[in-house]
Structures are given as structure tokens and as C-alpha cells.
Amino acid sequence: MDYQNNNIVLMGFMGVGKGSLARELARLTKRVAIDTDDIIESMENMKVKRIFEQEGEAYFRESEKKVSLWLERSVKNSIISIGGGFFHVGNLKEIGHVIYLESSFDAILDRINSSKNPEKKYKKRPLLLDIQKASALINERHPKYLLASNTVIETAGKTSAVIAQEIIKLLKL
Numbered sequence: 001m002d003y004q005n006n007n008i009v010l011m012g013f014m015g016v017g018k019g020s021l022a023r024e025l026a027r028l029t030k031r032v033a034i035d036t037d038d039i040i041e042s043m044e045n046m047k048v049k050r051i052f053e054q055e056g057e058a059y060f061r062e063s064e065k066k067v068s069l070w071l072e073r074s075v076k077n078s079i080i081s082i083g084g085g086f087f088h089v090g091n092l093k094e095i096g097h098v099i100y101l102e103s104s105f106d107a108i109l110d111r112i113n114s115s116k117n118p119e120k121k122y123k124k125r126p127l128l129l130d131i132q133k134a135s136a137l138i139n140e141r142h143p144k145y146l147l148a149s150n151t152v153i154e155t156a157g158k159t160s161a162v163i164a165q166e167i168i169k170l171l172k173l
């Protein structure tokens, strides 16, 4: 299948497993996995949590826009996991084939709570600290994720290995 720059973009709510899936897919398809939060952290020399605290969310969103332009111009043949709010950049579909990893909020919380270090996973995500607000946020974003995506995959209860195989089959990688 032909898509922009031959990149695959993994999109979805915080904690859905974009990073693990990107690494698994990269391993299986011999590509490189990159993550937009990691790029922002090296660009700003600051953790995401710190950027939110010190510079505010609007500043973080601007950094995401800069990264999106760089990705469109300079990155090819890669598996790109994006932050849960990255979809707001104007050029997502120009970066690659966008896969929305869909999941219920309960399944996301189960996934985080059964991981090795749940506390760390909550702590590094400022927008996940208030569970009620996060639950409202996922509902508000769901239709936007649908619009921003080329393909939707239901992920609740599936391992990244299973989802990776689904994507490989679907996109004939």
C-alpha cells in the first residue's frame, strides 16, 4: 500500500499503548520507531511534565506543530507514535498513514494499572492525573480521532504483538 512518506502514524488516547506497539511494529518490519514526545523532550531539553508545568500546555502544542512540520519534511519509512493530543496539528495525514488505536477508557486504565510501574505512567502525563477530566477528554476526542485517521483498530484487551500482526496484514507491510 502506498502512503505518505511510507510512514505509519499511531494515534490514540494516553496509555493506549502507542509506544509499545510502535516498537513491536518497528522490530517486525525492520523500520525505526520514533515518538513525538521524545522528540519534543530532546528539542526542549525538558520532560513533557516539566514543559506543562513551566511553559504551559499552549507552548507544548506549539512544539508539537514544529515537530509535525519536521516529520512531514524529513522522516520516511518509520513508525511514528504521537502524543494523545498531537492530532490537532494541521498536517497529520501528510506525515503518514494514520491509525487510530481505539479503546474504552476503562480498558486503558486496566492496561496502565496492570503494567510494571503504573504510578510512573500517571505521573508523567499531566492530563491523566484527574481521572474524571481524562474520561471527559477521551469522549470529546473520540470523534476527532475518527476524523483524523485513515484506519481505525479496536485495541482493548489485545497485546501489542496481536495488534502489530493486524496492522501488518491490513497494510500489507
Ligand code: S3P
Binding pocket: 012, 013, 014, 015, 018, 037, 048, 082, 083, 084, 085, 086, 124, 125, 126, 127
Ligand atoms: C497528551 C498526551 C501525552 C503527551 C502530553 C499530552 C495529550 O502523550 O503528549 O502529556 O494531550 O493527550 P501520550 O499519549 O504518549 O501519553
